[in-house]
Amino acid sequence: MPTSVAKGLPPHLKRYVVEQHYEAYTPRDQAVWRHVMGRLRAHLSDRAHPIYLEGLAQTGIEGEVIPRLETMNEKLQKLGWRCVGVRGFIPPAVFTELQTLGILAIAADIRSHKTLLYTPAPDIVHESAGHAPILADAAYASYVRAAGEVGFKAIASAEDRALFEAIRNLSVVKEDPLASADDVAHAEHRLDAASRSVRYVSESTKASRLYWWTAEYGLVGTLDAPRLYGAGLLSSIGEAEHCLTPAVRKVPLSVECVNMAYDITRMQPQLFVARDFSHLNDVLADFKQTLAWTRGGDYGLDEALRSRAVNHLVLREQGGQSIELTGEVRAVHRAGRDTGPALTASVIEVAGPTMMSKNFRCTEQPKRIDAVVLVGSERLPARGPFSMRLKSGLEASGFVVEGHEVVDFRVWEHGVRLPVPTWAYVAIAEAVPSVAGGPADTAKWDEYFGPLDSFHAGTEEEEARAHKAAELPAPLAGLYTEVRRMREARSPDPRRLGQIAEEARRFGDEQLLLMEIDELLARKN
Numbered sequence: 001m002p003t004s005v006a007k008g009l010p011p012h013l014k015r016y017v018v019e020q021h022y023e024a025y026t027p028r029d030q031a032v033w034r035h036v037m038g039r040l041r042a043h044l045s046d047r048a049h050p051i052y053l054e055g056l057a058q059t060g061i062e063g064e065v066i067p068r069l070e071t072m073n074e075k076l077q078k079l080g081w082r083c084v085g086v087r088g089f090i091p092p093a094v095f096t097e098l099q100t101l102g103i104l105a106i107a108a109d110i111r112s113h114k115t116l117l118y119t120p121a122p123d124i125v126h127e128s129a130g131h132a133p134i135l136a137d138a139a140y141a142s143y144v145r146a147a148g149e150v151g152f153k154a155i156a157s158a159e160d161r162a163l164f165e166a167i168r169n170l171s172v173v174k175e176d177p178l179a180s181a182d183d184v185a186h187a188e189h190r191l192d193a194a195s196r197s198v199r200y201v202s203e204s205t206k207a208s209r210l211y212w213w214t215a216e217y218g219l220v221g222t223l224d225a226p227r228l229y230g231a232g233l234l235s236s237i238g239e240a241e242h243c244l245t246p247a248v249r250k251v252p253l254s255v256e257c258v259n260m261a262y263d264i265t266r267m268q269p270q271l272f273v274a275r276d277f278s279h280l281n282d283v284l285a286d287f288k289q290t291l292a293w294t295r296g297g298d299y300g301l302d303e304a305l306r307s308r309a310v311n312h313l314v315l316r317e318q319g320g321q322s323i324e325l326t327g328e329v330r331a332v333h334r335a336g337r338d339t340g341p342a343l344t345a346s347v348i349e350v351a352g353p354t355m356m357s358k359n360f361r362c363t364e365q366p367k368r369i370d371a372v373v374l375v376g377s378e379r380l381p382a383r384g385p386f387s388m389r390l391k392s393g394l395e396a397s398g399f400v401v402e403g404h405e406v407v408d409f410r411v412w413e414h415g416v417r418l419p420v421p422t423w424a425y426v427a428i429a430e431a432v433p434s435v436a437g438g439p440a441d442t443a444k445w446d447e448y449f450g451p452l453d454s455f456h457a458g459t460e461e462e463e464a465r466a467h468k469a470a471e472l473p474a475p476l477a478g479l480y481t482e483v484r485r486m487r488e489a490r491s492p493d494p495r496r497l498g499q500i501a502e503e504a505r506r507f508g509d510e511q512l513l514l515m516e517i518d519e520l521l522a523r524k525n
Contacts, residue, residue: 005073005082005103012445012452016094017084020069020108024465026472027480029110030066031512036116036125037063039237047244049220049229051140055133064488067128069106076104079135088122089168091452092151092160092208093438099148104131109465112175113512117238118267121171130231131215139277140229146284147211153293153436156204158308159197161452166194167264178467203291203303204437206258210287213257214280219243219273223250226273242267253279255286293436297343300435304329310449312355312440313348315429318377323363324440325371325427326448327354333418343431346392347411347418348373354425355439355448356404362441364403364425366448371425372409378428380404390428394418398426476507483516492520 006017041063044052060075061067073083084098085108098105107122119126135141170187173179198205217233219226226244233239242248253272262268274280292300296314304311312326327350334344354371356364376390380400387397398409406426411418439445445452479500486492497517504513 005084009084010443010445011447012442013094013097015446015451016086016090016105018087018108020085022066022068024469025066025110026469027477027484028113028472028512029468030484031480031516032110032113032116033066033125034064035512035515036111036235036237037129040129040234040240043237043240044228044234047228047240048234049134049137049227051137052133052229052234055136056129058136059128059132061129061132066110066124069108072106072128072132076132076135079141081135081141083132089164089171091164092156092204093452096148096151096207097442099145100152102145104135106131109175112177112468114177114509115175116512118236119171119175121175126231126235130233130235133234134229134231137277139281143277143280143284144215146281147207147215150284150288150291150293151204151207151211152438153291154203154207155292155303155307155311155435155437156309157199157202157306159194159199160202160204161309163191163194163198166191171264176463176467177471200306201259202307206287206290209258209260209262210255210284212262213260213272214253214274214283217243217262217268217271218253218280219250219271220276220279221273223252223273226250229277239267243271253283255283255290257283258287291436293434296433296435297431298345300432301329301332301343301345301348304435305332309437310439311435311437312357313350313373313432314434314436314440315373315427316431316433317427317429318379322358322433323427324357324360325350325354325373325425326357326439326441327351327371330370333413343375345432346375346390346394346413347420348375348432349420353448355441355444356425356427357440360440362444362448364405366444367405367425369405369423369425370421371404371427372411372420373432374411374426374428375430376428377430380406380426380428400426473507476504476510476513479504480513480516483513483520487516487520492523494521497521 006014058075060071069083069085076083081102081104083104083106086105088107090105095105106127107124109123111119111123170191173183173187216230218230220229221227228234233243249270250273253274257272288294292303310328312324314322314324316322330351331349332345333347350371352370353368355362374390374396376392378388378390380386383400383402385399389395395412398406400406404425404427407423409422409424409426411420483500497520501514501517504510
């Protein structure tokens with residue numbers, strides 16, 4: 001693992017980084033890599049974007065052996081990127097934040113020999129041979145990094161998190177050789193239930209769709225003769241062979257792609273074609289203009305309110321200075337009159353824990369208290385009692401402990417007291433120019449808001465990997481190793497290969513080893 005990269009990450013990102021443990025790859029794992037890469041290279045040489053083959057070499061990816069992340073990291077740094085190892089699916093907010101830092105998250109596990117053509121689970125074939133090569137194109141690399149920022153700032157719903165965990169669970173179960181039919185059925189039903197629980201299509205979901213239809217499953221060029229560049233196409237034998245056939249509809253890429261859902265468990269029936277990689281950045285710019293991060297105001301507050309998730313508000317105070325408030329927006333009170341451009345709110349309630357920050361750096365010690373934003377141009381005193389009437393018609397009073405912490409806090413509208421918390425962080429803002437997903441100070445994510453998911457990073461994936469290794473008997477692993485040595489020495493022994501084939505059949509369905517043997521025999525002949 002590129003430990004120097006991991007050491008510089010904040011705790012909420014570092015928890016997802018794992019060592020590659022290269023020695024844990026079995027001889028069959030190496031055969032899976034070699035077989036998949038051999039077929040992909042042969043098929044993609046004239047179908048992928050021209051940078052693909054060159055990009056494989058530039059990012060340290062070879063056809064014969066699973067790449068070492070240390071080597072990939074050294075190569076990627078020349079392109080302005082780095083990489084870290086992770087286990088399977090990681091939360092979207094983690095994946096996108098890493099992208100904004102120019103870090104490629106690479107799933108360290110590899111697909112099973114039973115899912116050579118396609119696997120819904122992230123694996124090292126997909127993450128390295130799929131995502132890394134096209135980063136050699138500067139315009140594309142710029143898009144991926146910018147898409148990471150957009151995905152990170154997009155507001156996710158509470159149900160998005162449940163859906164993510166269900167997707168990850170299903171991918172793990174399907175790659176676990178010891179999973180029973182009941183385990184798989186339960187995981188599928190869980191995903192179906194999580195999908196049905198989604199109340200609306202969130203900004204985060206739309207950002208994921210844009211990334212899916214471009215960086216994952218994108219085509220580039222003309223509609224009648226497109227080239228492959230999406231990682232899902234470049235790393236899946238089945239998809240790579242299927243996507244250019246008439247069975248798959250090709251349509252011009254536009255921002256409308258965010259309205260099309262996708263299914264990770266099957267091949268895609270429709271794909272979007274970008275004119276070139278600069279076109280990707282144009283579409284991303286169009287999408288960015290639709291987000292609460294850019295629009296702020298009433299739209300941003302409403303988006304945060306219905307998300308039921310942690311977001312941050314940028315608050316513009318008197319004099320043009322800005323601070324940020326992070327937490328879960330629970331209520332927006334509107335006084336029935338405009339109080340600023342695109343903002344009719346007069347009181348905004350944010351449930352604790354809340355974080356106050358300036359220039360996206362936390363300024364207060366963690367306290368599990370709520371926050372209230374009053375919309376106006378007045379100022380709170382630095383400390384002590386206050387009583388004020390705001391332009392919105394609201395009246396407020398309280399005692400400032402220090403900073404934004406207020407006790408005995410009270411707010412009235414036309415003489416009627418509003419049910420705001422009496423102990424809260426209080427801010428007064430003229431406008432809310434931006435509302436975005438997650439905390440303003442990401443380095444404090446864990447300290448204030450806890451882990452992003454209910455899993456310990458990679459626990460289930462580690463178990464599935466151990467099950468895959470245990471499933472491979474030592475004698476069968478020895479046969480894989482013997483065949484590999486013959487290939488590396490370029491001295492295949494037809495008689496011995498025939499014996500190995502007979503021995504392999506005793507282990508049941510071991511088609512991968514038989515294909516390895518057939519290939520060597522064909523070379524000999």
